[in-house]
Amino acid sequence: MTEFLTRAAPTPLRVAASAYARDGGHSPHTAFHDWYAGAAARTFTQVERVPLDALAGWETDPETGNLRHHTGGFFTVEGLEVRMPAGPVPAWSQPIINQPEVGVLGILVKEFDGILHCLMQSKVEPGNVGGVQVSPTVQATRSNYTGIHGGRPVPYLDRFRDAGSRGTLVDVRQSEQGSAFHHKRNRNMVVEAEGEVEVQEDFHWLTLGQLHRLLAEDDVLNMDARTVLSCLPFAHADLARELGPPADPFQAALIRSCDPSAGARHPLGAVLSWITEARTRTEVRARRVPLAGLPGWHRTPERISHESGAFFDVIGVRVEAGGREVARWSQPMIEPHGTGVVAFLTRSIDGVLHVLMNARVEAGYMDVAELAPTVQCTPASYAHLPSSARPRYLDAVEEADPARVRFRSLLSEEGGRFHHARNRYLIVDTDLDVPADDPDYRWMTVHQLVELLRHSHYLNIQARSLVACLQSLLTPGGPAPTTERKARV
Template identity: 30%
Template sequence: MSDSTSLVDWLAAQRRAQQCVVRPISLEDSTQWSWVEGRIQHHTGRFFSVVGVEDAQTGWLAPLLEQREIGTLAFIRREYDGDVHLLVQAKLEPGDLGLSQLAPSVQATASNLDRVHGGASQPFAELVTADPNAHVDALGSEQGTRFLGKFNRNVLVTAEIAAADLPGHLKWFPARELLRMLHDDHAINTDARSVLVSSPWELLVGDEPFASVEGAWSRALRESYRSTRAGVSEAAKDSITSLRTDAEPTWVSLDDLQGWSVDRQGQVTVKGGAFCVRQIDIKTNAREVEAWDQPIIDTAEAVTIDLAVCVEEGVAYFGLAPVVEPGLVNRAEWGHSVGLQGDGKVLASVAQSDEGGRFFQDVANYRLVLVKDLPAGSHLTWLTLGELQSLLAEGGWLTNEARSALSLLLYWI
């Protein structure tokens, strides 16, 4: 049973209670990570490694985080007093702005679920690890220019857990309250956005999406969610499949990466491009263990990620671009509106510090941009929400960035 505390106030209280100190160290000062045959690796061989990658298809020559094990990201839902509630977690990550952000009920790497760290277990993980009745269980990629071969399960299940059985960093809230915060800067983390947008949207609100508010914009979104054109989703998949190749990126020793340098004694371990790799030491009262150290990616500049939308004959269409990236398991997926040109009206804009468990305060500005007409001969492919839903449910077709951009729409649901 939820009390009257608002989600905004609860997050603020959690941020005050969850303490964390992050300080830079050198790789040689690490007690858990070391240089192993040209890569940076955890002493167990688990979690992830920092590797050098050369990719002939994309021209990529830079480090990536190799994390082949599949993580679990899951929201637990229930219906209470005529409304859908979600079990929300306040999750501290060393690289997130604000440190603590709103996260899925369960958010864990396979290494964390196996308790490789030797610390506490993940509450309620048993409810989502193998539920045959899950509403969705879809694989989603991570950023293909930062991760190599990384997939997460995006899961939504229904279960009843008494409030008295919840630890302090987990709490039931109405789903709409969480969705309304998707336009708040640095409030809802990457993984929560991915699970929410990958779920059947009607199960997030217990009603037809976009039916609660009247107006031309809501009607355009509602009609878009209802609309699927014959063969369009299959054609979108065929288009991406044609870009997928069997050619694997080549592993290169980090100290052999042209244009990059390695310093195991310095505070920047690997540098040379748009980002660098640092080693950080973390002490906190809000995670499975109280202290650890790890490599983390630090990107120099914020990026802007646009999703174009056009309303035609009362239906909203969204422009996606095919992207080929070295780290994607399948090499190609539908991305956000890369290369969007011309004037448009910004309907929504939010700043996010993406993937704070692996990136250090890396800011992406996500924008929803309304364009007047469907451009003739555009490099973008225009899909309805109904068509996008089928791709999201199947998994593996939309990039992490595209999923986060689409999550902006849930504000109006």
């Protein structure tokens, strides 16, 4: 690895240099452990389930049954009626989170000894598994940073609101879960700091290599950190020179896949036409409707549940927290049933790693379809759906030879809206062949994914998390998968 890259070097090579620094730079990895343990000791949450009608500051609209905050801010829980005639389930209704605000997810970066470091926050959310997780520098809704909650100001927010173009490495709006949110977007940003940065108690500098190590730990690096990291540009023709000799043929194919001059099964123009075709041919009619009387769903004092007992519940929680802008609050949350599976199938085509992407339709997307992982599902839910709805390639993931599983980790989804929502994230190498004209799937290179991530609403939130996991496999000593649950850091 090149030992020193100046700030004038191309950003992808500076990203690669930071990813190579797996043991830390400005702060060794042992110092992270000490900081993280200290953050866990001084930060706490007490989460108590309470009846939906007992949520302080929240009210049920007498006409619609929708759950809303008394200020009109934050979000509402409403009903959604969906018609998708060509889908395996042609019609359904469900509760949905309507949060029209565009929040800020931002990571502040700075060079120390020529290596980019990310200023990360230890943050606790009521829905987190295990308490504290490593989060972006800023993770805030508009209601948060405009002070509707009446709490303390959001640290470092001004670095992102007044970033300017010179220090901005990433600035793009991206979607969140289209199955749970109606048209939800956040502004994903990476901003390079000018001058000195005063590091507050719950913040710590980490290299990308250190963050990649944390991806291999269950429930440590939160969803918002993963989506921002995935948007970093890391495709470049000279990446192979900077990273040095690959550890094995898989890593060699992955590095070649990051080279924009490398061959691809489908040119990017053809991929864009395929996405446009998927968005055009699929008829989706999604209409917000009252939550009260939603077909198939029942409300009790404690929760809103589907009559089958499957999918998810809407629950209420009362929270007391330390180390937050607000010390106590109440809110509704989505509680999924079962652990999900989110997986990339990969294959080397002419020596270049390709990822099998799915053009996936979800009712809450801004534009009908986005690129999703090969497999994205909660297997337990399919006991209540027709067999035709079972995801293609789920068996290929679940029955994969362990020797071909390149990444495996149990990662939490956003703990501010979801209660204990977790997915098994996997990257599985395969020899699978998929017809070039398959209407729902395409083999794509990593550099094509990186290019699409410069733009809004192409890769969904689950795919972005897996792109961050792919990044972690680029450097020697990348995360080694294990079938056992890994201990918290």
